Amino acid sequence: MGRIIPSVTMLLLVFGTFCIIFPFSDTAFEMEIAPAYKIAAQIGEKLVLTCSSSDCETPSFSWRTQMDNPLGGTVNHMGNNSILTMDPVGFANEHDYLCSAWCGDAKREKNIRVDIYSFPSDPVIEISTPLNAGEEASVTCKVDRVYPSDRLELQLEKNGAVLARREFYEDMSSTKTTETKSLTWTFSPTFEDNGKDITCVAELPIDEMEFEPKKRQTSRRLSVNCNLLNSNVQHIIVNDTLIVPHAQMSDSGLVNFEAKNDAMNKTERTTVPDNVQAFEMEIAPAYKIAAQIGDKLMLTCSSSGCETPSFSWRTQMDNPLGGTVNHMGNNSILTMDPVGFANEHDYLCSAWCGDAKREKNIRVDIYSFPSDPVIEISTPLNAGEEASVTCKVDRVYPSDRLELQLETNGAVLARREFYEEMSSTKTTETKSLTWTFSPTFEDNGKDITCVAELPIDEMEFEPKKRQTSRRLSVNSVPRITEFFIQPSTSVKEGENVTIICSVESNPPARIVLRRKSDNKDSVLYSKDGIVHVLHVTFLNAGNYECEAENTLGKSKVTARISVSKDDNLTPNKERPSAAVREGETVTMTCTSYGNPSPNISWTRHLFNGESQFLSENATLTINNIKAEDLGVYECESVNQFGREKNAVELIVQGLYNLIYCKPCFEILGLTLIMLKSVRIFAFDFCEVKNGP
Incomplete structure (x- = not known):
């Protein structure tokens, strides 16, 4: 019979918490x-x-x-x-x-x-009036304040047909300035032109610039006059209406009207009652208007019932007009561009038709409320430190009528009226309201609103109310809002545990989770304040700390985890054993894994209660085994995080006391896995008998 040398292998299984390290990435500035x-x-x-x-x-x-x-x-x-x-x-x-x-x-x-x-306004069409059938006339299209004017294109159209067109690329100027450009078309109107629309199209097609509009247009209806035949009334103009200048009651009656139809080469006569229209005038806008400083204002004086009226403008106190006047037929236009303090007057428009005179006036009130308020915050806002919020409104007039209010969530924080600050000098002013407070972290993310009002009831303009909001960003020491362990702070061995630390902080905080120790605290690698611990053991029990820190300070909170044994994970306490025969060689191997690598040693328990050191190797070999070699042999594995032991009982049989056994033989596999201070152990024991 060949000699059988059984091998005794010890395996210590250590299950640990594997921590995934999430790299922190600093967001770039x-x-x-x-x-x-x-x-x-x-x-x-x-x-x-x-x-x-x-x-x-x-x-x-x-x-x-x-x-x-x-x-x-x-x-x-x-x-x-x-x-x-x-x-x-x-x-x-x-x-x-x-x-x-x-x-x-x-x-x-x-x-x-x-x-x-610069392309601020629609083109203006000017027509030499009156337009009399058969008499040469002109239509002019003007565009004011254009830049760059050499890129401008003007076109006059009627019923989609192009009457005249002009490009100004040859007019390039070496001086940067806005210009007025025009296009004039000369023609002899016919009565068929009466009532037709003439359109001026202005374009500034600069492809390399993005703005709107790049195209503006204006239309105006033609009114062509013709003379009645066989009429004793002087200076009669017909455009669906018979108009008699300086009309008197004696002008009422019947007139003879002769119309020719050239297509049919036929003349017909009819008698119609005349509709005598008296000389009148209107001013627009009517009565009064509120004009904003810096804007453009146009006042129009219009007459009716007169072929060739004349106009004049003046202020009630004979101050300068502060604008330009343009007479166009039955209209006279006073343009103020831009409106200024010199335009705050009562304006009187006078119109004459022969000896007849008509007058109307309009009141121009001025104001300035061109932009929304601006909120300025003393930054940074730190919780508990005094700070201020200022609301400013620029270029206000009359500023003594201004009202400012700061509010949040509908609650008024501060309010100011400026009626006591009336100035004797006419000027636009910047007004402000400041609110001083000590912000708290609860203020972070709240909106603060400035409401500015110019409630002048005697003026009609919009808007009279403007407002601006700004979100508060309050810096503070981090606040740990939650620090809890799931599913509980008391768990059994083998369960999984999640540690969660929730923090509110501005600026953002760095969150560190630690396991507390008397010697040295261990930092747990976490992502967003969360750590997962798998298959806990009693070694995971203890105090855990969450620390949140930013540039203003830090906060700490601790919690304790208690771990109790689970019967399902209790190792088998029965000591494994193996039987060998005298004279054989026995090899016992202890396999251990850990970080750092553990030191392994073998000892033998003597019958007198003492221990005999045998070897510092993982493998213990006994050659030519004798009866006195029987007993309990113990393997110990040690590193800086702890130690584990396991033992096997060796039974030596006499040469003639044989038992049937299998040809190979294992006692115990012992594996040790250690990661940092988190260690989880489980044991699996097996006994295999050798055979002949």
């Missing part, structure tokens, strides 16, 4: 500019450029033009934003603007191109 890349701005309007940064608590900004020209505007820094305001836009603003943002040593830059143009 970035900036944006709005509008992006380029913008077309109209001369005289307001343009706001905004430079915004992200992922930087206290950025700094600067603005400049690429050629270091003056900015032509005002800069306002507000937290993570820097605003360049150009009001009004002018030729000095046609540049490439560069915004630079710094966060410590990090620097970002972006630029935007500002192109300017």
Whole structure:
């Protein structure tokens, strides 16, 4: 019979919590500019450029033009934003603007191109009046304040047919200025032209600029006069109505009207009652109007019942008109562009028809309320530190009628009226309201609203109420709102546990989860304040801490996990054993895994109660085994996080006391897995007898 050398293998199984390390990525400091890349701005309007940064608590900004020209505007820094305001836009603003943002040593830059143009109003059609059939006349189309005027295209149309067209590309000027451009068409009207519309189309087709509108048009109806035949009435004009200048009661009666139809070469006569129309005049708008400073205002005086009226304008106190007058047939137009303090008057329009005179007046009241209020917040807002919110309204008149109010969620925080600040000087003013407070973290994310009103009942204009809102961003020490263990703080061995720490913080906080220890705390790798612990053992029991920290401070909260044994996971306490025969060789192997690698040693329990050290190797071999070698052999595995032991009983049989056994033999597999301070152990014991 061959010699059988059984192998004794010990396996310690250690199940541990495997932690996945989620890398933290620092979001890069970035900036944006709005509008992006380029913008077309109209001369005289307001343009706001905004430079915004992200992922930087206290950025700094600067603005400049690429050629270091003056900015032509005002800069306002507000937290993570820097605003360049150009009001009004002018030729000095046609540049490439560069915004630079710094966060410590990090620097970002972006630029935007500002192109300017001017195309503020529809064209105006002027007709040489009166239009008499067969007499040469002209129609002129004008467009005011155009830039660049060399890109303008004008066209006169009637019923879709082009009457005249002009392009101004040859009129390029070396001087930057807005210009008035016109197109005139000369013709001899016929009575068939009466009632037809003539249209002027103006286009500024600059493809490299984005703005609207690029096309404007105006239409005007032609009124062509012809003379009645066989009439004794002087200076009669017909356009569906017989008009008698300086009409008297004696002019009433019948007139003979002769109409020729050239197509049929036929003349017919009819007698119709005359409709005598008296000389009258109107002014529009009627009675009074409120005009905003800086806007354009047109007053129109119109007459009826007169072929060739004459007009004049003046103020009641004979002050300068503060505008330009244009007489066009039965209309006289007084244009104030822009409206200013010099236009706050009663205006009188006089119209004459021969010796007859008519007069009407209109009151022009002026005001200024051109823009929404601006909210300025002293930044940064730190919880518990005094701060202020200021609401400003620019270019207000009359400012003594202004009312300002700061509110949040409908609750009034501060209010101010300016009726006591009446000034003897006419001027637009900037008014403000400041509210001082100590913000709390509960204020974070709330909207604060500034409401500005100019409630002048005696003036009709819109809007009389403007408002602006801004969201508060309050910095504070982090607040740990929740720190809990799922499913419970008391669990059984083998269960899974989730540790959750929820934090409210501005600026965002760094969250660290730790397992507390008398020697050294262990940091748990977490994502968003969450850690999963799989298959807990008694080694996972203890105190756990959540720490949240930002630039303003830190907060800590602790919780305790208790772990009890689960009967289903209790190791088999029966000691494994193996029987061998005298003279054989026995090999016992202890397999251990851990991080760091454990040290393995073998000892033998003597009958007197003492222990005999045998080896520091994982494998213990006994050659030529004797009866006195029987007993209990113990394997111990140790690293800095703990130790584990297991034992096997060796039975030695005499040479003639044989038992039937299998040809191979294992006692125990022992595996140890250790990760940081989290260790979970389970044991599986088996006994295999050897055979002949």
